[in-house]
Amino acid sequence: MRVDVEVSAHIRAAVEDVAAVAGDPARAPEWYANIHAVRWRTTPPARVGSRMDFQAQFLGRRLAYIYEIVKLEPGRRMVMRTADGPFPMETTYTWEPADGGTLMTLRNQGEPRGFSKVAAPMMVRAMRSAMTKDLDRLAVLVAS
Numbered sequence: 001m002r003v004d005v006e007v008s009a010h011i012r013a014a015v016e017d018v019a020a021v022a023g024d025p026a027r028a029p030e031w032y033a034n035i036h037a038v039r040w041r042t043t044p045p046a047r048v049g050s051r052m053d054f055q056a057q058f059l060g061r062r063l064a065y066i067y068e069i070v071k072l073e074p075g076r077r078m079v080m081r082t083a084d085g086p087f088p089m090e091t092t093y094t095w096e097p098a099d100g101g102t103l104m105t106l107r108n109q110g111e112p113r114g115f116s117k118v119a120a121p122m123m124v125r126a127m128r129s130a131m132t133k134d135l136d137r138l139a140v141l142v143a144s
Contacts, residue, residue: 001112001121002109002110002111003108003109003110003111003112003123003124003127004107004108004109005107005108005109005124005127005128005131006105006106006107006108007105007106007107007128007131007132007135008103008104008105008106008135009103009104009132009135009136009138009139010098010099010101010102010103011101011102011103011104011135011138011139011142011143012100012101012139012143013101013102013139013142013143014101014102015075015095015096015097015102016075017102017142018095018102018104018138018142019074019075019076019093019095019102021138021141021142022093022095022104022138023046023072023074023075023078023093023095024044024045024046025038025040025046025050025052025054025067025069025080026038026040026044026052028054030137030141031134031137031138031141032056032134032137033130033133033134033137034056034057034058034130035054035055035056036055036056036057037053037054037055038052038053038054038055039052039053040052041053041066046069046072046078047069047072048069048070048071048072049068049069050068050069051066051067051068051069052066052067053065053066054066054067058126058130063087065082065087065089066082067080067081067082067091068080068081068082070090075095076094076095076096077092077093077094077095078092078093079091079092079093080092082110087110087112088110088111089108089109089110090108090109090110091106091107091108092105092106092107092109093105093106094107104135104138106131106134106135108127108131
C-alpha cells in the first residue's frame with residue numbers, strides 16, 4: 001500500500017518567515033515532535049543536493065535515515081527524499097501567500113517495506129495526526 005498523506009495549515013506569518021524556519025532542515029527538531037536530531041552531511045545552507053542525517057521516533061520505533069533535497073524553489077517549495085532508511089519517503093513543503101499569512105502544505109508519500117508495509121493503514125492515520133500537530137507547532141514557533 002502506497003502512503004500519501006497531505007496536510008495544510010494557515011500560518012499567520014509572512015511566507016518568507018515560514019519558509020525560513022520550515023525550509024531549514026536543521027530547525028526540524030524545533031517543530032517536528034518525532035524528529036530528535038538533524039546533522040548536516042553537506043555544508044549548509046539548504047540547496048539541491050544537500051544531505052542530512054535525521055534521527056526520529058515514530059510509533060514507538062527509532063528511525064535513522066538520510067534525506068536529500070531534490071527540488072528547491074526558495075520561499076515556494078522544497079522536496080526532500082530519503083536516500084537511505086527503512087521507509088523510502090518523499091517530503092514536500094509548499095508555501096503560498098494566503099489571507100495575510102501563509103498556507104503551508106506538508107506532504108509525505110512513499111512505499112513502505114517490511115513491517116511498515118503491514119502497518120501502513122495505521123501509519124497513515126498516525127502520520128496525518130502528527131503532521132497536523134507539527135504544523136500547529138510551526139505556527140506557534142514562527143509567530144513568537
